[in-house]
Amino acid sequence: MSSVSMTVNGKAVSSDVEGRTLLVDLLRGPLGLTGTHVGCDTSQCGACVVHVNGEAVKACTMFAVEADGAEVTTIEGMADGDDLHPIQEAFREHHGLQCGFCTPGMIMSAAALLKENPKPTEDEVRHYLEGNICRCTGYHNIVKAIMAASGQDVSAIAAE
Amino acid sequence: MPKDNFVGQAVKRREDQRFITGNGRYTDDINLQGQTFAAFARSDVAAGVINSINTAKAEAMPGVVAVFTGEDFVEVGGNPAGWLVHSRDGEPMKEPKRPVLAHGKVRHVGDAYAAVIAETPEQARDAVEALEADITPVAPVLNMKEALADGSPLVHDEIETNMIYDWGWIEDNRAAVDEAFESAPHITTLELVNNRLVPNAMEPRASTGVYNPGTDEYTLYTTSQNPHVTRLLICAFVMGIPENKLTVIAPDVGGGFGSKIYHYGEEALVLAASKKLGRPVKWTCSRSESFLTDAHGRDHVTKMEIACEKDGTFLAFRTETFANMGAYLSNFSTSVPTYLHGTLMAGNYKVPLVYVNVKAVVTNTTPVDAYRGAGRPEATFQLERCIDKCARELGIDPIEIRRRNFVQPEDFPYMTPVGLEYDTGNYGATMDILEKNGDLAGFAARRAESEANGKLRGLGIASYIEACGIAPSNVAGALGARVGLYDSATVRVNATGTVSVMVGAHSHGQGHETAFPQIVADRLGIDQSLIEIVHGDTSKIPFGMGTYGSRSLAVCGSAVVNATDKIITKAKLIAAHMMEATGEEVEFEDGVFSIPGTNKNVPFGDVALKAYIPHDFPLEHIEPGLEETAFYDPANFTYPAGAYACEVEVDQETGKVEVMAFTAADDFGNVINPMIVEGQVHGGLTQGIGQALIENAVYDDSGQLLSGSYMDYTMPRADDVPMFSVDHSSITACTHNPLGVKGCGEAGAIGSPPALVNAVIDALNSGGHSVEHIDMPVTPARVWAAMQG
Numbered sequence: 001m002s003s004v005s006m007t008v009n010g011k012a013v014s015s016d017v018e019g020r021t022l023l024v025d026l027l028r029g030p031l032g033l034t035g036t037h038v039g040c041d042t043s044q045c046g047a048c049v050v051h052v053n054g055e056a057v058k059a060c061t062m063f064a065v066e067a068d069g070a071e072v073t074t075i076e077g078m079a080d081g082d083d084l085h086p087i088q089e090a091f092r093e094h095h096g097l098q099c100g101f102c103t104p105g106m107i108m109s110a111a112a113l114l115k116e117n118p119k120p121t122e123d124e125v126r127h128y129l130e131g132n133i134c135r136c137t138g139y140h141n142i143v144k145a146i147m148a149a150s151g152q153d154v155s156a157i158a159a160e
Numbered sequence: 161m162p163k164d165n166f167v168g169q170a171v172k173r174r175e176d177q178r179f180i181t182g183n184g185r186y187t188d189d190i191n192l193q194g195q196t197f198a199a200f201a202r203s204d205v206a207a208g209v210i211n212s213i214n215t216a217k218a219e220a221m222p223g224v225v226a227v228f229t230g231e232d233f234v235e236v237g238g239n240p241a242g243w244l245v246h247s248r249d250g251e252p253m254k255e256p257k258r259p260v261l262a263h264g265k266v267r268h269v270g271d272a273y274a275a276v277i278a279e280t281p282e283q284a285r286d287a288v289e290a291l292e293a294d295i296t297p298v299a300p301v302l303n304m305k306e307a308l309a310d311g312s313p314l315v316h317d318e319i320e321t322n323m324i325y326d327w328g329w330i331e332d333n334r335a336a337v338d339e340a341f342e343s344a345p346h347i348t349t350l351e352l353v354n355n356r357l358v359p360n361a362m363e364p365r366a367s368t369g370v371y372n373p374g375t376d377e378y379t380l381y382t383t384s385q386n387p388h389v390t391r392l393l394i395c396a397f398v399m400g401i402p403e404n405k406l407t408v409i410a411p412d413v414g415g416g417f418g419s420k421i422y423h424y425g426e427e428a429l430v431l432a433a434s435k436k437l438g439r440p441v442k443w444t445c446s447r448s449e450s451f452l453t454d455a456h457g458r459d460h461v462t463k464m465e466i467a468c469e470k471d472g473t474f475l476a477f478r479t480e481t482f483a484n485m486g487a488y489l490s491n492f493s494t495s496v497p498t499y500l501h502g503t504l505m506a507g508n509y510k511v512p513l514v515y516v517n518v519k520a521v522v523t524n525t526t527p528v529d530a531y532r533g534a535g536r537p538e539a540t541f542q543l544e545r546c547i548d549k550c551a552r553e554l555g556i557d558p559i560e561i562r563r564r565n566f567v568q569p570e571d572f573p574y575m576t577p578v579g580l581e582y583d584t585g586n587y588g589a590t591m592d593i594l595e596k597n598g599d600l601a602g603f604a605a606r607r608a609e610s611e612a613n614g615k616l617r618g619l620g621i622a623s624y625i626e627a628c629g630i631a632p633s634n635v636a637g638a639l640g641a642r643v644g645l646y647d648s649a650t651v652r653v654n655a656t657g658t659v660s661v662m663v664g665a666h667s668h669g670q671g672h673e674t675a676f677p678q679i680v681a682d683r684l685g686i687d688q689s690l691i692e693i694v695h696g697d698t699s700k701i702p703f704g705m706g707t708y709g710s711r712s713l714a715v716c717g718s719a720v721v722n723a724t725d726k727i728i729t730k731a732k733l734i735a736a737h738m739m740e741a742t743g744e745e746v747e748f749e750d751g752v753f754s755i756p757g758t759n760k761n762v763p764f765g766d767v768a769l770k771a772y773i774p775h776d777f778p779l780e781h782i783e784p785g786l787e788e789t790a791f792y793d794p795a796n797f798t799y800p801a802g803a804y805a806c807e808v809e810v811d812q813e814t815g816k817v818e819v820m821a822f823t824a825a826d827d828f829g830n831v832i833n834p835m836i837v838e839g840q841v842h843g844g845l846t847q848g849i850g851q852a853l854i855e856n857a858v859y860d861d862s863g864q865l866l867s868g869s870y871m872d873y874t875m876p877r878a879d880d881v882p883m884f885s886v887d888h889s890s891i892t893a894c895t896h897n898p899l900g901v902k903g904c905g906e907a908g909a910i911g912s913p914p915a916l917v918n919a920v921i922d923a924l925n926s927g928g929h930s931v932e933h934i935d936m937p938v939t940p941a942r943v944w945a946a947m948q949g
Binding site: 038137 | 172178185362412414415835844847875879883908
């Protein structure tokens with residue numbers, strides 16, 4: 001067991017973990033942050049995306065010990081009190097989720113995209129989301145929500 | 161009262177708040193004091209004889225608290241088939257036993273033969289590795305046609321065959337159909353495969369069993385689309401627990417698409433283990449296990465024939481299908497290729513004669529059951545592909561041949577030759593919308609533009625009709641269903657005027673928590689924010705059949721309406737008492753009870769309070785309280801229908817197909833929340849496009865699932881699909897439910913595969929190519945090979 005310390009959603013935390021413990025297991029288990037999900041075991045689905053030192057990371061593909069000393073943000077840290085992050089708000093406004101399971105990872109990836117590329121084209125959004133699988137929405141409203149969150153006019157895109 | 165949260169409005173979903181903030185509560189998010197963890201030992205061969213399982217080493221591993229094998233469950237029941245199908249010779253289908261853990265033989269890769277319970281998930285998985293199982297591999301049964309040949313190995317020795325049933329529909333029509341083919345001016349024949357799919361809800365299955373020795377009660381938290389059905393199966397068939405001693409809770413569930421309808425052995429295992437250990441037992445499926453054990457979908461091999469006049473008028477359809485059941489009969493597997501497939505084989509068309517034959521076969525593969533659409537995609541695909549081929553052979557436009565044969569608006573109610581009565585529809589109207597919204601007149605110009613860029617462009621059309629909300633129970637029962645197909649709702653008006661609605665349907669993405677309150681708000685004339693939906697917990701809701709087959713709104717929504725109407729009836733009595741009148745005199749509108757012609761009125765909230773403070777009630781006439789339950793058993797299926805158009809570009813160098821545009825025109829009857837309906841169509845279209853373009857569950861010659869992870873099984877990602885054009889403005893209201901609604905959840909997955917493949921074939925009949933058919937998925941390799949002739 002090793003002791004790890006990090007800042008998660010602005011709070012200092014520490015925990016004893018096995019060498020094989022994944023960051024996602026630390027978040028979901030000892031830290032109780034179950035908003036980050038596990039949808040696969042091959043680093044493909046993106047349900048576990050969090051931010052580590054500002055970069056989007058699949059938390060199933062990083063050992064907890066590797067995050068020692070890091071700043072981690074999870075979906076639980078995106079809203080500012082009752083004020084939702086604009087991407088969260090856009091997902092609700094544009095029906096960008098159905099079962100909700102992929103949603104936290106989608107929102108975290110979208111936030112990383114807009115940080116890199118504040119006004120992405122539809123193609124750029126779709127390409128960036130390659131690492132996040134959604135089985136419910138057909139991506140239509142996810143793409144629309146992300147473009148809306150970037151401040152672009154999505155009224156020409158079909159559907160409510 | 162503002163009308164912006166009532167029926168027909170795109171109310172934003174209230175459930176989103178918890179999902180976008182990470183506050184959803186899925187089964188694996190629930191952790192209980194003292195919980196232990198289960199891990200399963202699964203067969204790595206497709207077929208094998210279990211000689212022995214030595215558990216000693218595993219039991220000695222750190223943290224291990226118990227090990228179970230198939231031996232521990234020989235005394236308990238098996239997981240049953242929920243629909244009894246009879247063969248055309250009148251014999252009942254074969255029903256091999258499906259135990260909690262494999263005993264004697266393993267029958268597919270992933271078949272669980274032992275389980276370890278330990279203090280941590282890692283310790284449980286480590287101990288599974290330490291189990292010593294002596295399993296002798298035997299020759300697997302994989303190919304359906306070979307499985308039926310004399311001398312084939314058997315998946316289940318006890319049934320002495322690999323054929324579960326050989327079903328004919330409708331047997332009395334068979335001779336007339338054969339005769340029509342003898343004399344038909346034109347016959348089109350198409351042999352095709354409806355590829356096996358893995359449903360892949362994003363949340364892997366999970367189950368936690370809890371036993372309370374103080375009350376002898378069990379609780380099961382599980383990823384289910386239908387907690388009462390799961391409870392019934394566990395109690396009545398598998399474990400013999402009294403139903404009143406088991407609570408099944410399906411909390412937030414991360415998608416289902418059919419795969420979470422069924423009871424799986426892991427649920428029984430965690431319950432049995434929790435009793436033995438006196439501690440909660442939790443199991444969470446890995447994605448790799450999920451690929452091997454979640455019920456798969458489709459997997460039909462079909463020959464479809466159309467007999468018609470030279471002008472394309474259909475005379476008869478005849479089909480023969482081999483349907484793969486996998487290694488065991490999953491709960492509703494036997495109904496999918498029969499009553500959800502054969503009964504739809506007339507499609508949207510006025511064809512006088514149809515005969516369907518289906519042979520259901522067991523093989524050493526993962527069990528197959530209903531997956532989004534379930535039988536109807538298989539019916540629609542073969543029919544719409546074959547019609548396209550027929551049109552091409554006869555030189556008739558693919559839209560024209562469909563229009564020429566459509567059941568017409570004046571024909572409804574229309575009795576098909578395959579046993580269904582379509583209540584209403586207007587197939588020409590959806591085709592009109594499709595032609596306009598898809599700018600089909602502009603296709604030639606778009607094709608020319610693609611060709612100028614060196615690409616082939618194709619346009620594919622498909623019509624579909626589907627039957628959802630399986631019903632009524634008496635007909636389903638006569639056809640072999642072992643369950644009823646009603647649903648239920650309890651409307652509880654609280655003393656302060658808020659309303660709790662307990663429903664039998666389960667929401668796992670469909671937005672019931674938003675749409676159902678719209679219905680109640682509309683009827684009661686109160687704000688929807690005063691209404692709460694309760695679902696997913698058998699201790700809180702009335703017995704309901706859950707969510708699948710696009711039934712929630714048509715069936716459970718109707719129960720919500722009826723329970724709400726009972727509330728209004730009783731509330732009128734209370735209001736009459738308050739206004740010193742009789743119940744018949746009271747009118748109720750916009751949330752206010754009144755006596756016409758007087759200035760007497762009381763608002764709904766006052767009546768609610770009075771119901772619970774009945775100081776002056778005439779108790780011989782009015783009971784206190786305001787709570788009503790309704791069970792609704794529909795008179796018929798509902799029949800959504802529509803027309804879809806897909807445009808693709810094919811890269812001639814690589815064979816890669818790109819979906820350039822997809823247009824959908826659906827008739828779902830009345831729409832409660834258009835935003836949710838459109839989202840359902842987007843998702844269905846994408847799963848259908850996935851099936852047609854990239855998804856495939858592939859087994860090798862030894863029965864190993866080659867496409868067993870997200871690195872091998874390709875599902876649509878954001879850059880595989882375009883923005884969709886969807887439309888539900890063509891409305892023929894369902895004639896037999898109080899909301900006039902149909903179902904919308906599966907339509908997209910039913911209509912899109914033939915539209916896409918027809919588009920690819922259209923492209924491959926341009927540029928000097930002449931390709932008749934490519935099986936799904938239309939991968940670059942297959943398309944390229946077809947182009948080479």
